[in-house]
Amino acid sequence: MLEVLAKGGPAVPKQDGNSARLGPDAREDSWRRLSEETYDLVVIGGGVVGAGVALDAATRGLRVALVEARDLASGTSSRSSKLFHGGLRYLEQLEFGLVREALRERELMLTRLAPHLVKPAPFLYPLTKRVWERPYTAAGLFLYDHMGGARSVPGQKHLSKAGALRMVPALKRGALIGGIRYYDAQADDARHTMMVARTAAHYGAVIRTSTEVVGFLREADRVSGVRVRDVEDGRTTEVQASVVINCGGVWTDSLQSLSGTRGRFRVRASKGVHIVVPRDRIVSEAGLILRTEKSVLFVLPWGNHWIVGTTDTDWNLDLAHPAATQKDIDYILEHVNRVLATPLTHDDIEGVYAGLRPLLAGESEETSKLSREHAVARVAPGMVAIAGGKYTTYRVMAADAVDAAGSDLRGRLRPSITDKVPLLGADGYHALVNQTDHLGARYGLHPYRVRHLLNRYGSLVHEVLALADGRPELLKPIEEASDYLAVEAVYAASHEGALHLEDVLARRTRISIEYPHRGVACAAQVARLAGEVLGWSAEDMAREVEVYTARVEAERASQTEPSDEAADARRLAAPEARSRLGETVARA
Structure with missing residues (x-):
């Protein structure tokens, strides 16, 4: 090698x-x-x-x-808002250099370095105040566009109240007086x-x-x-x-x-929590960016889902497994439901994830201002x-x-x-997109499935599908997680460094947040697929499923607790997939 x-x-x-x-x-x-x-x-x-x-x-x-x-x-890096963005709200904090730098990086990802992974995404900024808000926001977006925000995506577009509601029918009629559409980009961070x-x-x-x-x-x-x-x-x-x-x-x-x-x-840790809900629960052609009393709340398109978040609170407990509380989830639901005609409920939530931002400690005690x-x-x-x-x-x-x-x-x-230097999978990606129908015919896959694979692997798609040569069963969807093919679980272990079931379900795929069962229903099948590459015995597979199931149960339990301390204790009850982490080592 x-x-x-x-x-x-x-x-x-x-x-x-x-x-x-x-x-x-x-x-x-x-x-x-x-x-x-x-x-x-x-x-x-x-x-x-x-x-x-x-x-x-x-x-x-x-x-x-x-x-x-x-x-x-x-x-x-697997628990972010999954955006490549200039940081529109940083303009209000007068961090012009940061915005310009971020927009340049976003442009590089979209056009040269990772077009297979990073995609443009439209957003609606609902206007709620008459007279001053539209020119004020338009001025900020004008700066955003001219700093590089509209280089390869459309610039801002102003909408009347009726136009904004046509773009996002899910909004309450009284929740806005108009809107402005702009573009950013998103990616699967992991x-x-x-x-x-x-x-x-x-x-x-x-x-x-x-x-x-x-x-x-x-x-x-x-x-x-x-x-x-x-x-x-x-x-x-x-x-x-x-x-x-x-x-x-x-x-x-x-x-x-x-x-x-x-x-x-x-470094100070700031906890950010997101929830994931089905796409049909919010009828919209674009994502949303909503102001809150502390910061902003995003409603982000994510395949057949929406990601809604985030929170921004200090965290001083376990760094490896930050836990979302019921208070965090209620905060998100309360704020997004202020503008939705049909409110979201706890029953709509398919997945929840919490991550920690490493912020430079400053004089402000509010992490959202660091x-x-x-x-x-x-x-x-x-x-x-x-x-x-x-x-x-x-x-x-x-x-x-x-x-x-x-x-x-x-x-x-x-x-x-x-x-x-393009990332692996970028070279040749655009040509393969144009050959989607031919690729589908060659491998016996529906074109939508080929597009899904191209947007995950780019030009490495042939390497992925080669693992199914002589094994047509690997080109079937994973049971209970039909967005993914069985071959993807094999490839995660053979090429992408996955060593545990958790690695496949939580990061190489996003099954852990995209399905109400959070990966438990397909854990045994995925363990068999990855285990054949990693040399797992039947006992190893059983342990991997047991540990992953315990993780999901602990996360669900933590999300019913009112405080960080109680949620942290619930989450830490689950065993580590990497059981030797933190062991004391005797010096030689």
Whole structure:
């Protein structure tokens, strides 16, 4: 998969099409490489920023390894509002630079880097105040459009009350006096993060999940690498590196403490909760952006569903499993029902998810007012930390982090080029879209199914469907989760780094939030499909189903609790899929 010129020498990806395959064989090889090779950079954290740093560094010609204690995008990067947006509301906070930067990144994703994953989405901004609100909002959207918001999508369009109601018939007639339609973009955040990581692997980076940092190596006052444990089997090893980059998100401070170095900034966790409801519960041609007393509430189109959220509250409990409370859900329902002619109820909710935003701690006590800017610091010789920011600007954050590492690297650091590097699946995507009918005929699939696959895998679709050669049963939908084919569960384990049932149901697919059963009804089938790749015994499959079912039950229970503390206790009652996480390691 990779040719190593010499021990510690540069790794060069072979052009055999398999260098980005994150399967069981690659996992074993990556452990050997972590133990034997010396790296320019070791990246801690498999969220979008960590994956972005790995890709940025690898495409600059650096030797890179990324380690993640859980799964790719298992934290914040799978629990966002799933938007690539300029941050229209940041204009009110006069953060013009952040908006301009985010709109440039959105444009790159839509047109060059990830057109198979990032799609334009129309939104209606309902107007409720006469005289001043339309010109005020129009001025903001004029800035938004001219900063880059209307480069490859339509600009703002003003609508009368009747026109707005035709676009969104679900609204109460008294909830608006008119509206303005504008465009942003959205993506499946977990899939996008995973594809960034696979692209980094394609360019030579070692990507290894279920690999927890349990200590830091030092040479005098310098950080010289990390000590890691495989949380699947308990093995430990040391990874030597010129620079360690802390991309831990909400875990930034705890990793900083483990390293024994003082940080230059603090990170605060803000909890954001979203609910998922069926598409037919809100009749609309566009998403909605609604003002609240604290921030904004989005109603986002999501396939056959709507995502509604989010909340923005301080969180000081378990960082791995933030829990939504009944209070959070009631808040969302209360605010969205103020404008809907037919109110949503708890019975309409198919899924709920809670995530934590890693915000830079500021003077304001309200997390909704903390800056979404990011900060990078060389916190010690050989160690860089990055935190803050927003999903949309991950590529800029990654480039800044690698630049900051330059002072600890030998030789000249080449400039970042990731604005010119399409993610895997982007090349050839548009041509395949035009060939949808031919692809459907070739594989015996309905064109709508082919479009679904293209928007998840892009030009890797042939690689996915090749797994069904001689196995036509894999081209049938997963029972009780018919939006997905059985072959997708196999591919998640064979190519996309999924190691547990939870990884497949919660991140490689979004079955855990898109169906009322939240994945429990198809857990046994998916465990069999992934297990045949991962070598699971019948006992292993049973345990995976048991652990996943316990997770769902704990999440449901937490969502009936009135407080964060009670919800957190309920959620933590479920076992970890990665049962060795957090084990104490005796030093050799």
